[in-house]
Each structure stands twice: as C-alpha cells, then as structure tokens.
Amino acid sequence: MSAPRPQPAPALRERWIAVAGCAPSAHNTQPWRPVPTGSGVRLTVDPARTLPEADPRHEDLHLSLGCWVEALAIAAAESGWSLQTGPVSGVGPDLVLDFRFTRTSAPALTGFTVRELRARQVDRGRLLPDDRALDAAVAEFAALPGCSDLALSQLPEPLFSHLQAQSATHVLSTPAMAAETLGWLRLDPRDPAYQRDGLTADCLRLPAGTRMLAPVLGARAAPVVARALARVQPLARRVLCTADTVKTLPAATAASSAVRAVLPGIGRPPARLVVWGRAEDSGTDPIAGIARGRDLLRLWLVLGRHGLRVAAHSELKDCPDTREGLRAFLGRRGREGEPCGVFSAGRSSSPVPRAPRLPV
Structure with missing residues (x-):
C-alpha cells in the first residue's frame, strides 16, 4: 500500500490564496472564489462579480481566472510546491477547477517571485x-x-x-x-x-x-x-x-511628430x-x-x-x-x-x- 501523498499545511495554502488575490481582473471585480479542500484548492466563481453585459462570452472572466491561477502557482512554487491542475467543468460563472500540490525535492521555479507579483500595478496615468x-x-x-x-x-x-x-x-x-x-x-x-x-x-x-x-x-x-x-x-x-x-x-500624427522634433x-x-x-x-x-x-x-x-x-x-x-x-x-x-x-x-x-x- 503506497504512502499517502504529502499535502501542504492549511495555513500555507491560505497564504498562497491570499497572494493569488492580488491578481488582475476586469473592472477589479475579483471574481474568483477559492475554497481549500482536503487535497488542495477548488476554484469557483462568484456570479455577482462577473460582467454579463460587458463580457457575455466570459472571455475576460476566464482571463482573470487564469491570472489568479498563475499567481497561485507562483506563490506555491516559492514555497517548494508545484501546482497540478485537474479537469475543468462548467463555463463562465459555472466554472469549477480543482488543484493539487506536489512537493518538490528542490524549490519549484516558475521564473517569478511573490515580490514581483505584489509589485505589479496597472497605471492609468501618463x-x-x-x-x-x-x-x-x-x-x-x-x-x-x-x-x-x-x-x-x-x-x-x-x-x-x-x-x-x-x-x-x-x-x-x-x-x-x-x-x-x-x-x-x-x-x-x-x-x-x-x-x-x-x-x-x-x-x-x-x-x-x-x-x-x-x-x-x-x-x-x-x-x-x-x-x-x-x-x-x-x-x-x-x-x-x-x-x-x-x-x-x-x-494629427504629422502635427505631433512636428512637436516631438522641436x-x-x-x-x-x-x-x-x-x-x-x-x-x-x-x-x-x-x-x-x-x-x-x-x-x-x-x-x-x-x-x-x-x-x-x-x-x-x-x-x-x-x-x-x-x-x-x-x-x-x-x-x-x-x-x-x-x-x-x-x-x-x-x-x-x-x-x-x-x-x-x-x-x-
């Protein structure tokens, strides 16, 4: 009988979920609704945080969820765990996605750090x-x-x-x-x-x-x-x-080019x-x-x-x-x-x- 698969401590998973919450989303709606499970995390969607009028095809919603998944993977990797995605069911507000985590012998590297993730900002200024x-x-x-x-x-x-x-x-x-x-x-x-x-x-x-x-x-x-x-x-x-x-x-382009020349x-x-x-x-x-x-x-x-x-x-x-x-x-x-x-x-x-x- 094989030994049970090691799992990250609940407090560690909660910390990763908190980090993933800084992912970008359309209108800053933050539509993700993660729930810790016995073996990982289940990602669902809060329907009240979707944009059915502006995003009827759920494209922006799925992109936002993808940003959240990548942020979760970065947080887990920095602690030496890799993110394993399960099958996806549902579309848009009905989407459900389960994740498991696998311990690695060396820190798993995604190429990015939590520090870089927290430093990311959208700038609507000049x-x-x-x-x-x-x-x-x-x-x-x-x-x-x-x-x-x-x-x-x-x-x-x-x-x-x-x-x-x-x-x-x-x-x-x-x-x-x-x-x-x-x-x-x-x-x-x-x-x-x-x-x-x-x-x-x-x-x-x-x-x-x-x-x-x-x-x-x-x-x-x-x-x-x-x-x-x-x-x-x-x-x-x-x-x-x-x-x-x-x-x-x-x-207008020519005028702006003239201004830049001076x-x-x-x-x-x-x-x-x-x-x-x-x-x-x-x-x-x-x-x-x-x-x-x-x-x-x-x-x-x-x-x-x-x-x-x-x-x-x-x-x-x-x-x-x-x-x-x-x-x-x-x-x-x-x-x-x-x-x-x-x-x-x-x-x-x-x-x-x-x-x-x-x-x-």
Whole structure:
C-alpha cells in the first residue's frame, strides 16, 4: 500500500490564496472564489462579480481566472510546491477547477517571485515610452518556457487612436451595460467598498473633486444615468466615429511628430500592444482562456521586471466593431488570430495608487 501523498499545511495554502488575490481582473471585480479542500484548492466563481453585459462570452472572466491561477502557482512554487491542475467543468460563472500540490525535492521555479507579483500595478496615468526596455521585455517573454499560443504585436498610434475613439461609446450601447459599468465605480473614499474592489477614483486618476459625482454616478443612481447615457449614445458615436475622424488622423500624427522634433520626448505615446492567439474561442473554451490568462500575467510581470507598467484597454477587444478592426490589422500582416488583450506599456511618470483588494 503506497504512502499517502504529502499535502501542504492549511495555513500555507491560505497564504498562497491570499497572494493569488492580488491578481488582475476586469473592472477589479475579483471574481474568483477559492475554497481549500482536503487535497488542495477548488476554484469557483462568484456570479455577482462577473460582467454579463460587458463580457457575455466570459472571455475576460476566464482571463482573470487564469491570472489568479498563475499567481497561485507562483506563490506555491516559492514555497517548494508545484501546482497540478485537474479537469475543468462548467463555463463562465459555472466554472469549477480543482488543484493539487506536489512537493518538490528542490524549490519549484516558475521564473517569478511573490515580490514581483505584489509589485505589479496597472497605471492609468501618463506612461512614458521606453523602446529599449520594451524590446528586452518582449525578447524575454518570447523565451519563457511553457507558454501557450500567445503572440504580441504593436499597434500604430493612428490606428490605436481611431479604435479607442470608436470604442468609447461601447459602454453606453445599452442601459444595462452602462449601469453595470457605473455600478463598479468607486468615486467616494468614504464608500465602504472603496477599499475592497471596483474602479476607484484614485486608480482611475480622477481629480479629487470627483467625489461630488458619487451621488450621481453611484450604484443607486446608475440605472437612471445609464438610460440617459444610452439615449445620447448614437449621437456620440456619430461624432467620434465618422469618416472625417479617420481622415484627420494623418494630419494629427504629422502635427505631433512636428512637436516631438522641436521638443524631443514631449507628447510621445507609450507602446500600444495587442495580444492575440489562435482563433479558438477563449470564452466558450475555458481551458484556452485560463491558459491565456496565465500567460498574460507572465507578460505583465516580465514588463514589470524591466520597469514598465501597463494600462489595459479591454474595450477595444470587447466592442464588436473595434474587435473586427484588430482582426483586420492582424490579417493585413499575415497573422490570423483572435485578439484577447490590448494595453499600453511604458514607464510610470508618477507614483501609482494601489488597487483595493477584498479581505481574505
């Protein structure tokens, strides 16, 4: 009769779960709901922390869960345990995934540390470009062992600007989607949820006076405001997404180039990157989505290792029109793939506020 498999102490598993809780997630919803089991950890989803309107295909949810899984693996590896994933059942809010841990004779290495994981931050302020650091980070990421099919491409600034303007009204496309987004805003530091989750005024880099907007944009008023915003959405879309807007892009690019020639380093944007993979659906295929989420966190950690932070632009892949624009950009370059992430990468120009976290 074989000896029972050694298991990590409950306190150790709880510490790993606490570390994994600092993983990134869409709207900082932190949708994971881990439960320690007799032989490991079971990962489930809190349905109240999903985005059914903005993320109906569960793509962002699966990516967020993948980030959490990778963070758990990093925490366990630093203590000399490797993470063993079991079969996945369910999709989206119904997903269930079991993990076991295997003791290694030497400390298991994922290539990253808990310190790097805790240092990772999203910066929605002004990011400064650093081409040399970016090139070094991309080369290091490409050499990482065990990555999935993720690849990285840089978007031209005129295309990024156009797609960003085109996607700006996507959140207003329906009252339900607008209400969902407004419901995750945390504008008043006196709000009990300000230190728990959501998009705080600090992390969004909003002016200090935005707390005055809290009664208007708070969760209770969100449905009323959302209906009003949805009414103006068609007009806003026509203003932002006309053919004239596209025609002015080269002129705007030339003007900014002239400014940079006179004042080097002023006004130059950070790198605009799109992450893409094979065309299988990372929404209906949770295994693919989780694998891509794990690699996405690895990519951001590598960027952080080179002094770079990111600002996510998930609306560019969530909006159907701009998603097609990203596909067309990849196709024109002979790269048939499905965009699963868009973000800016650069050096922070000022201290970055910490995103709130749920207590563990």
